Amino acid sequence: MKHLKKIVLLLAVVSLIFNVSCSKDDGDDVTTDLSELEFVFDQSNPPVDQTIISNLSSSGDANATQIASQLSIANLMTLYLGFFEETQGSIKTNTPIGTCGGDAVVYTYTASDGVESFTVAYQICETSDKYTFQVLTSQNGVDFNLLIYAEESKADLREGLMNIYAGDPTDVEAGSEIIIAYTWKENSDGSFDYTASNDDAGFLLSIKINADNSGTLSYRLDGVLFYEATWNSTGTAGTYTNYDSEGNEVASGNWPG
Structure with a gap:
């Protein structure tokens, strides 16, 4: 109790x-x-427009779904603000x-x-x-x-x-190490750079959102590039590139395919 x-x-x-x-x-x-x-x-004002994430999620394309999942990591920040x-x-x-x-x-x-x-x-x-x-x-x-x-x-x-x-925000023994770090930066062309990372887990998610809500993202694990993708202003089309564990390109193309 x-x-x-x-x-x-x-x-x-x-x-x-x-x-x-x-x-x-x-x-x-x-x-x-x-x-x-x-x-x-x-x-009500998350880093990534939730409409774009919703459009990507509902497209039915596997790459769009993966992009939406990565962008949702950026918006996880708002769970703490909740x-x-x-x-x-x-x-x-x-x-x-x-x-x-x-x-x-x-x-x-x-x-x-x-x-x-x-x-x-x-x-x-x-x-x-x-x-x-x-x-x-x-x-x-x-x-x-x-x-x-x-x-x-x-x-x-x-x-x-x-x-x-x-x-867990109820953890009174917090403060020993960063479990997730976010950074952001506004640019003069109206674009917005955003990262989410964890040093212990070795991941780095890098996102650039343009003024029209189109954008690009990349995902690295222990410094190795695993995935890159782009989406248009409505989140209905874009490109993707997959890499292997050594950073070699293994697949690329347009989505929806």
């Missing part, structure tokens, strides 16, 4: 991130109003947890059953060239563990990253 309560609490408290940053707070004065800051992605809905009762301060590198706003929420306590903190920090976003957890007053770390540049053409430290 206690475990269930902690899960419910985490789902509620981690909701501080991103959505709470969209609402004004009349509490402590903040040198920089970081509480107004919105993260670049949310469930826990982030505004929660009342948090404490807001400007004292960062650890080294923040600049101005900060920190929201924390703690619950206790009289024996155990559980705390979730959402921290937004600002430096001269970027914003950082962190979700940290602590049980029974021990040091905070990092669950999610993200950053976003201040440049007109934004770029950033997001590191996930636990597959």
Whole structure:
């Protein structure tokens, strides 16, 4: 029962991130109003247009289905953002947890059953060239563990990253290693570069989405190229190339075939 309560609490408290940053707070004065800051992605604005993924999935072509599966990995980021809905009762301060590198706003929420306590903190920090976003957890007053770390540049053409430290957001011992890392970058021609990777598993998914929603992707495992593909703006046609374990081309063509 206690475990269930902690899960419910985490789902509620981690909701501080991103959505709470969209609402004004009349509490402590903040040198920089970081509480107004919105993260670049949310469930209604994923990295890849879900319409393209749906079109690819429904085409019936094996290559289109594979492309859709790879693009869905990019949008898995939003599963973590799905826990982030505004929660009342948090404490807001400007004292960062650890080294923040600049101005900060920190929201924390703690619950206790009289024996155990559980705390979730959402921290937004600002430096001269970027914003950082962190979700940290602590049980029974021990040091905070990092669950999610993200950053976003201040440049007109934004770029950033997001590191996930636990597959299960209820894991209070997260923070030892990155289980999946995302990066993104906007380009002057309206295109968008995106990667998803895991060093331990050795995979790297690289995606370029053009301004018209057409795009290209490649999949590497332990540095070896295994697959490349393209799709048009509607996700109804494109090209593919398959490679063997040594990176030699074994098949290529157009889809649908």
